[in-house]
Amino acid sequence: MTAPPFRRGRPYPDGDLVMTAAPRPPSRVVVVGASAAGLAAVEGLRRLGYAGSLTLVGDEPHLPYDRPPLSKQLLSGEWDTDRLRMRTPEVLEGLDLDLRLGEPAAALDTAAREVVLAGGERLPYDALVVATGLTPRRIPGAEGVTGAYVLRTVEDALALRDHLGRKPRMVVAGAGFVGAEAAAVAVAAGADVTLVSAAPVPLADVLGDEIGTMLAGVHREHGVRMETGALVTAVTSADGAATGVRLSDGREIAADAVVMGVGAVPAIGWLAGSGLSLGDGVECDATLYAGSGVWAAGDVACWLAPRTGRPTRVEHRTHAAESGLAVARNILAGPGAGQPFDPVPFVWSDQYDLRIQIYGRTRGADEVRVVERGAGPRELVALYRSGDRVCGVVGVNRPRQTRGYRALVAQGADWHEAVGTQDAAPVAG
Amino acid sequence: MRVTVDQDKCVGSGQCVLAAERVFDQRDEDGIVVLLDAEPSADQHDDVRQAALVCPALAIELAE
Known part of the structure; x- marks a missing residue:
């Protein structure tokens, strides 16, 4: 995404004008949620040179661990819990975090800019990242x-x-x-x-x-x-x-x-009464900014996706990391100066010997067309149409080939041009 | 920088190739990661770090 060359006279969403003094860079960042999105945010901040205080709050007592294997390798017994660990203690140590594990956040005071922990402690922040994920139904x-x-x-x-x-x-x-x-x-x-x-x-x-x-x-x-x-x-x-x-x-x-x-619902109960706009998650602008120095990342963020112009929430593992990194970048740029977050969503699912990979948004597509087949009956790539554009691609047991079609999704390619040379092919059962 | 990949953990997402196509590729048959360059040059380092951060399977390790 290219930034516009001039921002003359364009107000920040907060109402400040560009010509006012640049906001002071944050020196206290609090991240609530110690899973993939929260971890990406703190790593991103340090990688981009942020040297201020950095607190990572998690309601579970564990060091950050990965969730996709829970329904796969961990459940089957193929892996044990130590393989879920997202970073070694040494790597986390190197991030110089104030790590608060097993301490759920209970409330947010946006007027005082403080997070209130369940034990009553208040954590002041200049910038807050909400990455509290989901609660299963x-x-x-x-x-x-x-x-x-x-x-x-x-x-x-x-x-x-x-x-x-x-x-x-x-x-x-x-x-x-x-x-x-x-x-x-x-x-x-x-x-x-x-x-x-x-x-x-x-x-x-x-x-x-x-x-x-x-x-x-x-x-x-x-x-x-x-x-x-x-x-x-x-x-x-x-x-x-x-x-x-x-x-x-x-x-x-x-x-x-x-x-x-x-399914699951965004874990936003602790934000009730905070003044943040809450709906299907924490409502954010295109840069993942929710106002009042608060940003959201991962499953809990409902942001105005540039690709569709619609409030969007994505519950994918890659989205957690990508949005956490984007928030880190945008915090350091400052409210109003961040880059819109415009990812191509990706998710995979492993079932039996099937590897299913999805780029883009396929839910509710207008049409599905198989565009490529492998040697076996369960090897294929299909494109998904929304209006006259390609909105997604799904591959079954064709990971490398499926990635080749991602560019069509990223561009929102014209459907007829994309499938024009392909014959319609039914999916074998 | 030294890069290692764990092919047992890899889920074939291809996110690493999108981030750093001179360092990573995928096997044709199952999409599992192939390391093209275990000691990438300095101009690749940012892309490789990005790949490690976005890998949904945590299958990329960097020693710097």
Whole structure:
């Protein structure tokens, strides 16, 4: 993105004019959220030369660890927890952080510019980064019930892994990436698995009917039962232990393990009353600035994405790192002088022997077109259309080739030019 | 700067190639990272650091 050559007379969003004295650079930065986005922000700040005080607050007691393997290698037992660690203690030491782990932030006082920790301590800041991520949704009836799991923390994943060792009857509620990955790991571990999808075709809203149908077929081949077009409305239990789930059509499915893969909501409860604009996350301008010296990064940030002009939230691992770095850059540039954050979203999912890679935004696309095939029936690349533009690309077992199409997404290439030389090709099931 | 990659951790995202295409590539068959230059020249260092930071699998280690 090229900056405009002149900013004459253009006010900052805060209302300050360009001609006023440059804002003092921050000397106290607080980052709340010690996962991928928060870590990228503190590393970015130090890498860009920020030498002031830097506090990283995390509600979990652990050093920053990586979440995507929780539903994959950690759950399967292929990895142990030490492989999740995002940085060694020595690297973190080198960042010269005031590291506050196991200390949730409880409130934000934007007037005093202080973060209030759950223990009552107040942390003053010149610039604050909110990177508190998501809270997984739970299903009614699951509260306090053993055998009902979400997958967000390392403890969640280890508890479920332990249960998988007893080869349970398991229901996975929700067939998004987390649910589908958990089902794949569980059935391989010998569990009896039913995957419940609200949509008639799992992941159809993200990948389209054809690839969704292919994925459902792969789950069935591996022995996963699919219940489609049904919502899990309740977890049933007896004596505090899960006994199964109830579906929206009234049926019940017996299970001693229930995985709730039904999405998550931005963790913004602690910001109530702060004066920040809160909706589906912390609402920010195109530079990830939320006003009052506050910036947001990662899953929790709802920013005005230049690519679409719409308030956007992205729950991908790469987005966490990219947005954390962007916030670091923009904090040092100052409010109003930051660069718009305009990434091409990327996410991957590993299920069985399928490697699925997605660039751009495919949810709700107007059309899906397979543009390339590999030797096997489950090797393909498909483009996604929004209006008359390419909005996304999905590859199945074609990672390198899929990356080749990313430029079309980045440019918002004309659809007909992009697919014009390709024959329409149906997806094999 | 010395670069090492962990092909077991790599998820084939290709983010490293986008950041530093003279240092990283991907295998054709499965997209796993291929290290083209374990000791990149100084003009590549910023790009390589960017690659390590954005790698979603934490599969790139730098010794500087």
